[in-house]
Amino acid sequence: MPVSVGKTLAIIFVVSATIFFTRLIPFLFFPNGKELPPVIRYLGRVLPPAVIGMLVIYCFKSVEFTHAPFGLPELIAGAVVVLLHAWKRNNMLSIGVGTVLYMVLVQAVF
Amino acid sequence: MQSVLNSERGTYKKAFAAAFPHTLPVLAGYLFIGMAFGVMIQEKGYHVLWAMFMSLVIYAGSGQYLAVNFFVPGISFLQIIFMEFMVNIRHIFYGLSLIGRFEKTGKKKAYLIFSLTDETYSLYFLTKTPPGVPEDQFLFAIAVLDHSYWILGSGLGALLGHLIPFDATGIDFAMTALFLVILTEQWMDGANRRSATAGLICALVCRILFGEEQFILPAMVCIMAILVAGRRMFESEKSGEKKEREVEEHAG
Numbered sequence: 001m002p003v004s005v006g007k008t009l010a011i012i013f014v015v016s017a018t019i020f021f022t023r024l025i026p027f028l029f030f031p032n033g034k035e036l037p038p039v040i041r042y043l044g045r046v047l048p049p050a051v052i053g054m055l056v057i058y059c060f061k062s063v064e065f066t067h068a069p070f071g072l073p074e075l076i077a078g079a080v081v082v083l084l085h086a087w088k089r090n091n092m093l094s095i096g097v098g099t100v101l102y103m104v105l106v107q108a109v110f
Numbered sequence: 111m112q113s114v115l116n117s118e119r120g121t122y123k124k125a126f127a128a129a130f131p132h133t134l135p136v137l138a139g140y141l142f143i144g145m146a147f148g149v150m151i152q153e154k155g156y157h158v159l160w161a162m163f164m165s166l167v168i169y170a171g172s173g174q175y176l177a178v179n180f181f182v183p184g185i186s187f188l189q190i191i192f193m194e195f196m197v198n199i200r201h202i203f204y205g206l207s208l209i210g211r212f213e214k215t216g217k218k219k220a221y222l223i224f225s226l227t228d229e230t231y232s233l234y235f236l237t238k239t240p241p242g243v244p245e246d247q248f249l250f251a252i253a254v255l256d257h258s259y260w261i262l263g264s265g266l267g268a269l270l271g272h273l274i275p276f277d278a279t280g281i282d283f284a285m286t287a288l289f290l291v292i293l294t295e296q297w298m299d300g301a302n303r304r305s306a307t308a309g310l311i312c313a314l315v316c317r318i319l320f321g322e323e324q325f326i327l328p329a330m331v332c333i334m335a336i337l338v339a340g341r342r343m344f345e346s347e348k349s350g351e352k353k354e355r356e357v358e359e360h361a362g
């Protein structure tokens with residue numbers, strides 16, 4: 001271990017508390033029983049689809065589109081997931097096929 | 111009293127059984143992303159129990175990857191707080207949509223907030239609580255299952271990361287696929303397409319403008335601003351359930 005047990009525990013605790021705090025903030029502002037302002041209720045309703053959109057971009061954030069393989073494994077596997085899901089609407093099928101395809105693409109093709 | 115306890119245990123069993131199939135993509139993703147963390151932390155000199163302990167009490171993908179670098183002499187706690195806060199800042203968003211649903215979860219509420227990762231949050235919106243299962247138990251089951259995959263993955267990684275018999279490169283695409291499936295599902299539902307598009311475009315533009323390390327905060331500000339400014343446009347779009355009801359009414 002590069003640092004002492006005490007220091008290790010302190011670091012773990014600080015990291016844990018900081019991350020918990022980011023997840024806790026909205027609940028601090030709006031504890032149980034407090035009437036939600038209409039704009040917050042509205043945001044709560046429309047945010048999830050926007051967040052999912054943001055997370056998709058987040059997953060692709062490190063892909064290099066400017067040089068080989070030009071993000072092709074991600075684009076191909078991603079397109080297959082979307083099309084397969086639009087066709088069959090089976091969560092496990094879309095995720096399973098897309099993931100295996102991506103693994104084949106990055107390991108054996110590109 | 112005994113029968114109350116028994117029936118509660120019965121619905122918990124049902125809740126976990128109902129939640130399990132939904133968590134399979136997270137199982138695939140977390141086992142391997144967790145293993146990657148286990149390998150990294152083990153290389154820093156922390157054995158398997160440390161790896162699992164960290165995954166138990168921290169429970170964050172990118173947050174734990176970043177934390178691996180903190181175990182060096184002379185690290186500043188202020189710096190740790192600042193960096194972890196920035197890496198996880200997107201989580202501030204998540205609770206806003208769950209305030210109402212978490213209100214009736216009693217003692218489980220603190221744990222549900224603690225365990226609100228990207229993937230768990232997404233599953234809450236992809237899945238519907240099955241009939242006969244109390245919602246708080248269903249949410250709790252998803253949270254506990256996901257968390258246990260994460261702990262298990264990091265333990266496996268620390269224990270036998272170097273002995274993995276097959277090349278798992280790319281398996282973390284399961285997480286990307288999960289988000290893509292949710293996006294597609296919502297799109298096919300015809301619900302909230304404008305909001306999803308706003309999220310995609312804001313994040314994409316900010317990724318291009320600010321780079322991969324710094325784009326999430328501007329993207330969040332941009333999404334909030336557009337949703338609030340364009341409220342009439344976004345509200346005029348129907349949510350999924352309303353649309354279904356309307357279709358039924360028309361059919362009737």
